[in-house]
Amino acid sequence: MKKILITLLALLPALAFGAGSxxxxxxxxxxxxxxASIQRGMALFVNYCLGCHQQKYQRYQRTADDNGISLDVLKENLMFTGEKVGDHITNTMPEDDAPKWFGSTPPDLTLVARVRTPDWIYTYLRSFYVDPLRPFGVNNTVFPNVGMPHVLQSLQGIPTKIAHTAMVDGEEGVQQGEKIVVDGSGKLSPEEYDAAMRDLVNYLVYTAEPTRLESERLGTWVIGFLIIFVFFIYLLKKDYWRDVH
Structure with a gap:
């Protein structure tokens, strides 16, 4: 019983991380x-996310080879701390200090698209808003009280949550929930920011399952083989039972 309780307690962080919204x-x-989208997504991850979040189950060279990134471009634009191309995508954040800075160690994001979903990540990245009561001055509607700064604010601009009103049954100003608006100070327009977040999500989906396209290709061949195999099995069955019937 003690071993079972210890195992359950050890799984609690993973269960909380995978909880739905x-x-x-x-x-x-x-x-x-x-x-091209995955390349842009990797650039966003390296420049804005890697300082805190690692991908210690994914290698630089594997990512480059799979997505048409030359080693020269990889070394010059996506590797900044003297790593080798065969190294895993990690950072230098001290493990002991991370919980002090953020409340808990920022999770590894190699498999985040499988733990969460692409829709969850996409919505999360577009759901930060100003909250002076939080340690980093921001909150998130998808992940309330998340211990993470809005590292993409320079791209999006300052997001603010306001009441969303509409006309209902001829009455104006009826509150229909809340929405997030930005002040236009970001480097990207709202449409460009959404497109950039799609690229980042695309990259995270790739790292969660780098062999997905190959698996789908092989799966098509396997299903085709099984269909043909079943046809021959059916003919064999008819021939085998012909005298019985």
Whole structure:
């Protein structure tokens, strides 16, 4: 019983991380064949996320080879601390200090698209808003009280949550929930920011399952083989039972 309780307690962080959200999620179309999108997503991850979040189960060279990134471009634009191309995508954040700075160690994001979903990540990245009561001055509607700064604010601008009103049954100003608006100070327009978040999600979907396209290709061949195999089995069965019937 003691071993079972210890195991359950050890799993609690993972269960909490994988818990669903009650907030309606926005759908995002991901396409692992869109190599340019994955390249842009990797650039966003390295420049804005890698300082805190590692991908210690994914290697630089594997990512480059799978997505058409030359080693020269990889070394010059996506590797900054003297790593080797065969190294895993990690950072230098001290493990002992991370919980002091953020309340808990920022999770590894190699498999985040499988733990969560692409829609969850896409909505989360677009749901930060100013909250002076939080340690980093921001909160998130999808992940309330998350211990993470809005590292993409320079791209999006300053997001503010306001009441969303509409006309209902001829009456104006009826509150219909809340929405997030930005002040226009970001480097990207709202449409460009959404597109950038799609690229980042596309990259995270790739790292969660780098062999997905190959698996789907092989799966098509396997299903085709099974269909043909079943046809021959049916003919064999008819021939075997012909005299019985």
């Amino acid at each position: 009650s907030v309606p999620l926005d759908h995002v179309e991901v396409d692992l064949r869109d190599k």
